[in-house]
Amino acid sequence: MDDVWKPPSYEPQQPASAPYGWPQPPTAGRAGSRVPMVVALGVAVVGMVLTVVGILVTGGETAGYRTWHLPNRAMEPTYPEGSDVTVKPVDGSGVRRGDVVLFSARDWGADSVFMMRVIAVGGDHVVIDEPGRVKVNGKTLREPYLFESGFSYSPPVEVTVPAGRLFLLGDHRVVAADSRAHIYEQHSGTIARTAIVGMAVDPASVPSPDRLWLWVGAATTAAGLVAAAVAATVRRRRTGLGAHREQVNF
Numbered sequence: 001m002d003d004v005w006k007p008p009s010y011e012p013q014q015p016a017s018a019p020y021g022w023p024q025p026p027t028a029g030r031a032g033s034r035v036p037m038v039v040a041l042g043v044a045v046v047g048m049v050l051t052v053v054g055i056l057v058t059g060g061e062t063a064g065y066r067t068w069h070l071p072n073r074a075m076e077p078t079y080p081e082g083s084d085v086t087v088k089p090v091d092g093s094g095v096r097r098g099d100v101v102l103f104s105a106r107d108w109g110a111d112s113v114f115m116m117r118v119i120a121v122g123g124d125h126v127v128i129d130e131p132g133r134v135k136v137n138g139k140t141l142r143e144p145y146l147f148e149s150g151f152s153y154s155p156p157v158e159v160t161v162p163a164g165r166l167f168l169l170g171d172h173r174v175v176a177a178d179s180r181a182h183i184y185e186q187h188s189g190t191i192a193r194t195a196i197v198g199m200a201v202d203p204a205s206v207p208s209p210d211r212l213w214l215w216v217g218a219a220t221t222a223a224g225l226v227a228a229a230v231a232a233t234v235r236r237r238r239t240g241l242g243a244h245r246e247q248v249n250f
Contacts, residue, residue: 064089065206074170076147086203092196102198107191108182116178120167128157147172165190
């Protein structure tokens with residue numbers, strides 16, 4: 001039985017590699033490199049970051065701005081009745097003479113919000129004569145913003161504004177129920193700084209989103225996503241081609 005012929009064992013032969021210096025067959029790994037797609041996605045992420053930064057930087061600055069509808073003629077001609085006034089939120093600590101402010105009128109017994117001009121601050125001495133001329137600390141105010149209504153009688157006023165309070169007048173002095181109308185009440189018609197809730201501003205001064213950063217961010221994001229899609233498509237094709245060639249060579 002020992003001389004019975006047995007077929008030699010078969011060992012599958014590996015394909016010989018190409019001689020040194022010859023082009024090597026492409027492999028699936030090399031054909032489908034992920035580097036271009038990773039780079040493209042990185043560009044897209046950078047674009048998204050630029051867009052978000054552009055929104056956040058100006059978004060914080062515009063927070064709180066609102067529009068207030070003026071219901072009366074007290075601030076004509078600066079703000080005619082029915083005007084939509086842009087208001088910046090302030091707490092009253094930085095309010096100065098000449099500012100037009102929005103305030104709670106609880107000091108005047110009204111549960112509502114008014115808009116008037118700051119004429120004097122704490123410590124100022126205010127004198128208003130019968131024709132309505134206003135002096136603050138002995139100097140006559142130049143008031144080009146006043147409504148031109150001709151001669152009008154105004155009860156004389158003389159008051160020293162208490163600390164932490166404001167003396168307010170409307171630009172249309174004939175119709176405005178301002179500090180003069182409450183001069184004989186507590187605090188001589190003034191209102192507390194803490195009653196201030198906002199200040200009228202020019203709408204053009206309101207910060208807007210940085211269009212340049214938004215545009216650059218959006219363009220960069222779009223370019224990165226398009227490049228990533230192209231890289232993914234090319235990778236799939238090369239991976240499939242590389243796998244096919246390996247099968248053929250095998």
